[in-house]
Amino acid sequence: MHELAITESILDIVRRHAEQAQARRVLSIRLVIGELTGIIDDCVQFYFDYVSRNTIAAGARLVFTRPAVELVCEACGHPWRPAKADWTCPGCGQAKARVVAGREFYVESIEVE
Amino acid sequence: MNPIELPVVERIMGANDDLALRNRQTFDAHHVHALNVMSSPGAGKTTLIIRTAQALRSLRSMAVIEGDIASSVDTEKVRAAGVPAIQINTGGNCHLDAAQVQKALGELSLEGVDLLFIENVGNLICPVAFDLGEHTRVALASVPEGDDKPLKYPGIYTAVDALVITKTDLLPWVPFDLSEFRRLVRSLNPRIRLFEVSCVTGMGLDEWAQWLVELTIRECKAPWAETRQIR
Numbered sequence: 001m002h003e004l005a006i007t008e009s010i011l012d013i014v015r016r017h018a019e020q021a022q023a024r025r026v027l028s029i030r031l032v033i034g035e036l037t038g039i040i041d042d043c044v045q046f047y048f049d050y051v052s053r054n055t056i057a058a059g060a061r062l063v064f065t066r067p068a069v070e071l072v073c074e075a076c077g078h079p080w081r082p083a084k085a086d087w088t089c090p091g092c093g094q095a096k097a098r099v100v101a102g103r104e105f106y107v108e109s110i111e112v113e
Numbered sequence: 114m115n116p117i118e119l120p121v122v123e124r125i126m127g128a129n130d131d132l133a134l135r136n137r138q139t140f141d142a143h144h145v146h147a148l149n150v151m152s153s154p155g156a157g158k159t160t161l162i163i164r165t166a167q168a169l170r171s172l173r174s175m176a177v178i179e180g181d182i183a184s185s186v187d188t189e190k191v192r193a194a195g196v197p198a199i200q201i202n203t204g205g206n207c208h209l210d211a212a213q214v215q216k217a218l219g220e221l222s223l224e225g226v227d228l229l230f231i232e233n234v235g236n237l238i239c240p241v242a243f244d245l246g247e248h249t250r251v252a253l254a255s256v257p258e259g260d261d262k263p264l265k266y267p268g269i270y271t272a273v274d275a276l277v278i279t280k281t282d283l284l285p286w287v288p289f290d291l292s293e294f295r296r297l298v299r300s301l302n303p304r305i306r307l308f309e310v311s312c313v314t315g316m317g318l319d320e321w322a323q324w325l326v327e328l329t330i331r332e333c334k335a336p337w338a339e340t341r342q343i344r
Contacts, residue, residue, distance in 0.1 A: 002208050002239035006125055013123050021119055031125075038238050038268050074303070085267040087300040095300040099271065105242075107121045113114055 003039060007047035011057060013107050018056050023112035026057040030109045032065045036102040041066075060110075069102035129243055132211035136218065136246025143223040146329045147231060149245050151269060152253035153262075154235030157279040157312060159187045161253065162230050163194045164312045168322040173227040173329060178217045180209040180234045187232065197221065208239035211246055227329045237266040249328060255280045257287050260294040263301055270298050275306040277321065282311040 010031065018026050033039050041064045052058050071087060072079045078091030079100070087097040124130065140147045150158050159179075166175050177198040179187045188200040199221045201213050214231060223229070231247060233240040250273040254262055257280060263270050270276065276298055284291065295307060306324065310317035 002206075002242060005206065005208075005210065006242070009125050009128055012128065013121065013125070017119055017121050017123075023119075024114070027116055036268055036271065037242065085264045085301065086297055088296075095296070096303050097300065105126060106124050109118050109120050109122075111116050111118050113116045
């Protein structure tokens with residue numbers, strides 16, 4: 001459900017940048033949204049089509065990059081991608097995981113004409 | 114003009130985070146330590162807040178912002194316990210955001226308040242994305258919900274400073290592997306503080322209350338602040 005609030009934020013950012021560039025229309029929007037955010041792509045596109053009606057971004061295609069969760073063990077330095085929600089280090093068995101990727105949440109670029 | 118690619122690189126939560134920063138400045142100006150309390154519905158957030166107020170009565174003064182989709186049931190309960198409280202009705206939204214908290218702060222006096230509890234809407238997913246300006250994030254997990262929640266909703270466990278396991282008086286009656294649960298949560302978040310509490314028997318409340326008192330004493334930098342960076 002919070003995809004709606006997030007989609008409105010995305011639209012605000014996109015409109016501001018497109019208007020600054022005096023663009024006529026936004027064709028596509030590149031989003032970087034890490035796996036840990038729990039955001040669902042289809043849901044965002046669905047809401048976006050709705051909230052962007054009659055705006056400069058109407059009909060824009062959302063292009064998602066979804067970085068996977070990447071961890072590094074602060075005890076032994078071992079980097080890994082967890083397959084499940086048990087983040088015990090597969091190298092040394094300690095619980096010292098630090099998230100290095102997977103929390104990204106930003107608008108990377110827009111394609112305008 | 115021909116299609117061109119414009120770099121943006123802007124945080125999606127930027128507008129919320131800016132307001133959250135202002136809320137934090139308001140709390141700091143009043144020497145208030147703010148906590149964002151999150152859990153699934155029915156984990157016992159309101160009951161824990163009321164029992165905490167009773168435990169801290171002679172030690173620290175508290176206020177509460179209650180977030181719910183509808184009704185003021187929780188606010189009435191908290192006020193009946195003698196704690197100042199303000200209700201936010203989100204009108205269907207599954208989480209609180211910084212703007213709603215800012216509005217509530219206009220109606221709540223922070224004068225003399227040491228600890229402000231912001232009780233979020235019952236939900237393990239959406240509230241995590243919204244910084245409210247709190248200093249400390251707390252999640253609750255109640256024993257009857259089962260011990261597999263970290264497997265299903267890892268996000269919230271990685272994003273909080275403390276986890277309170279509630280309704281521990283039910284442990285003899287409900288299948289809940291406490292040590293496996295603790296192990297999983299610690300694997301997701303090595304720095305997390307774990308508490309075990311029963312608001313029925315009062316077990317564990319002292320330790321929890323003691324920790325809250327310490328929060329109001331020491332300068333507390335939110336450990337998750339680093340996670341809000343854009344890359």
